[in-house]
Amino acid sequence: MTASASPHHVPVLLNEVVEALAIAPGETHVDGTFGAGGYSRAILEKGAARVFAFDRDPEAIQWGEALVASSGERLTLVPERFSRMRQALADRGVDAVDGVTLDIGVSSMQLDRAERGFSFQVDAPLDMRMSGEGESAAEFLNQADEAEIADILFHYGEELKARRIARAIVAARPIERTGQLAEIVRKAVGHRPGAKKDPATRTFQAIRIYINQELDELEGGLAAAEQVLAPGGRLAVVTFHSLEDRIVKRFLKARSGALPAGSRHLPEARASGPAATFEAVAKPVRPGEAEVAANPRARSATLRAAHRTVAPAWFSSKEGSPK
Template identity: 60%
Template sequence: MMAGGGPDQRAAGGPARHIPVLVGEVLAALAPQDGDVIIDGTFGAGGYSRAILAAADCRVVAIDRDRTAILAGWDLVNAADGRLTLVEDRFSRLDVVAADLGFAQVDGVVLDIGVSSMQLDEAGRGFSFRADAPLDMRMASEGESAADLIARLDAATLANVIHLFGEERHARAVARAIVAARAEAPITTTRQLADIVARVVHVKPGDIHPATRTFQALRIAVNEELDELADALLAAERVLKPGGRLVVVSFHSLEDRIVKTFLTERSRASAGGSRHQPEAAVAPATFARIGRKPVEASDAEVATNPRARSAKLRAAVRTAAPARREAPAPGWVPDPFAATGRRR
């Protein structure tokens, strides 16, 4: 699905549905200019797209695989009058989306990683345990749901998923509890799963809900979020023109680790070879990082927008070096399915 507009105008228009995180810092790192083409790879409620359109007389290509987000963005498309195009697709394909629209290269790519506040607020999507709902968690209405995933994974693989993607210390106990419970009856709702986890994970008053990390892990697995992020970073490397800017906002350590690894590896020259092999040609750096440490939200922003508390922004400028064919070091994206010999 694609939504476009008519003649060019400067107005971005329309109130935002939620508060975008680190929006000022994103604009500073992205530095949009008149005439630029910028990809917003994670449109969501349109917060970044709206801010970019207001900051410069530029063109924005916004991508989201959630059809609900695309449909909700039509008002912004109309207000932008031809400068905003919405595309229903995965942001891992952002270079393909750009090429399909006639853009061989672009001036900027911005990514806001993770589940959106709208998805969490829609109880029927099954992302949250705040209300009882079908155990779904799919960002797009296709593929396996969370209920499907926990119905078929063996205890060892399920524990790997919960440990690696949720960073849950009690992953084995949670996996055993899920396997035991599903032998009695299918686990199909968020409340069922939350209650199962709460019986084996005990927390102190004031801590996060005991099922939080398990829900995060299943959501990441269902939507292949870390693979999507890794592929999107590689796609951005391919599509950004020299001087183009990559800006990524992440919300937990797994995402930030992938972004940091990518930018660290791509911001230095890489040489092949070993003491047994002739040294290969040096591959020049494809990015120059903007700052060594991530940008975090101010206390004032956190006070008005608690979602910003865990946000980290990393940015870099594309060099003139050709995109590399190889991915960064093996293991830069954790794979809980590796031991089983199958990805899904």
Template identity: 60%
Template structure:
């Protein structure tokens, strides 16, 4: 779905173009004078493109203080049209209210860790760079090292299996618990080595620690809960005709987005067994029946884009649906308290 309004211009500096960034912003069909939320500001790629449309106002959100600080120059250049807020993107409804905005014309989300975070060894996101086992996008809460130290073997196995989709989770959890008895596991290199002794990689396969690191990062930052809450908030804050665009990078995230839009994109009728269940009119019209994926040109420039998927939808005039059922993945609180 491409924009029919003002032509979008790609920033000259490719470092500021997020994966599927042009397609995601085009899916919003930004219009002159519209109000938009860049819910995961990062390097500011979406915001830059949205600000190219005359008179737009953009509210950028990021829980990473480094990303917010890096956007100050763009704030100054925007002439007051860009506001940056350090917060979780799940709080976008409150952020908008704090900026005096009740409803917006579009919301874009790029879910997961950013290239900037992966490339900073001191952040502890990458198994390819030795650094402290941190993985926190923000400045608060337990780190990956804290989870490794506190979680039971069973909880570790469940976390790695569910959030990392790692079939050898039990063996990895057993190896981690054995290793931490000898010495705390506090660096990315040590954890990667422990996992590599259990998971044998095949030629041209992903690194053996990929799924374990993914699981820990998702748990540390409560990413699936954040995404689910942010989608509900987007439904509440988008005006009729407003658009939502979400770029995800692995199956768990994409499944949440797909299921959310499918549930909101059709009537949830009362069955003959439960006739008292109220009808809910569709709150979204789905624009991408199949997700948009990167083309060969983008993959050649950025191999990290290979798993990206973009889904988009347009808000109808129907009321927001009730909140979803409780999530089916382990919570950070339950893992840290050992049950």
């Protein structure tokens, strides 16, 4: 697919994200998860002078070239993980921005392209790599031992039948296609036709998160956003399941002084510890009935937003290193 064929996709909670960002003409913003460009397009339409859009998926970068041209070069595409936004922006002469938007998880474009192997709705090669690089889902499942597979299904998919599914996966190897994996899971846990949720959903989620290191990437991206946001800058994060939302919620509570952090990326907050780096933490926002009816994928989405204070970031300029 060429750049001219880029899909015009309306992202989840678009109006709510734009409102949280409070975009003013002339500002500089980061869209950390470009995807089909929905948030970037909206930010540009609100008058932002520059938008730096990150995506590790080379297909998303290719599709975005048409929007770069139509934006009058106000949009810059960055083929990089959003956890590296501080260094990537510095390389482009930018030290601070007015807003950062993150839409976490797999994009609709990735789900809808069967050959990417993210979905079991259509049988396809079992890939799941957002960047197209590194170990594929099939390679992992065919090489990992049963205990490792079970741990990943339990921790990243919150799958209570993880051991049973892992045992079935190992017994059925080699596994090469999405349809094959989905059927293995269904047989392992029992599948009632017409059930509201396919039993393979959690397994696919867990493997995708593991392959793409999504939770580590989210934690690193939040810390990077803290580094690049100017005082008064706005952060807006949309998540799609409890594991992601828990990380964002904990980050904002810790960074606003509401509670101690518990992640290796989030040092313990103490009375004598760092000053709060975020304030005006908004209540979580979820899609209304109309949006869910129009886009069922929106049903589990949650938006969390906050404003950057003048306090220095809890991390040094070197990513991943606490002060």
